[in-house]
Amino acid sequence: MKPQSKTDWERVKREAAADAPIAHDAEAEPYDPNDEAAAAAYWSQAKMVRRGRPPAAVKRPTLNMRVDAEVLEHLRGLGKGWQTKVNRLLREAVDSGRI
Incomplete structure (x- = not known):
């Protein structure tokens, strides 16, 4: 039996349907998520970063x-x-x- 969710999904659906503005703290967040231009400008500067160890300059072959x-x-x-x-x-x- 699945555990009972504590999330009020009906409320979530109502708020999503109403397209309510997202709460925004100007001091703590880098951009206003309600301003599409600001969000696009912020994410256009994003860089893809590979996780983990950087690739070796010279690849050595595997030996079995x-x-x-x-x-x-x-x-x-x-x-x-x-x-x-x-x-x-x-x-x-x-x-x-x-x-």
């Missing part, structure tokens, strides 16, 4: 590789950032000519 369970356990035991540490170790080995 099979290793012994003990090796993987040891690598993960290096702690946070273990994949970056493994990449650094491989990079050093390649740069030095060991592999």
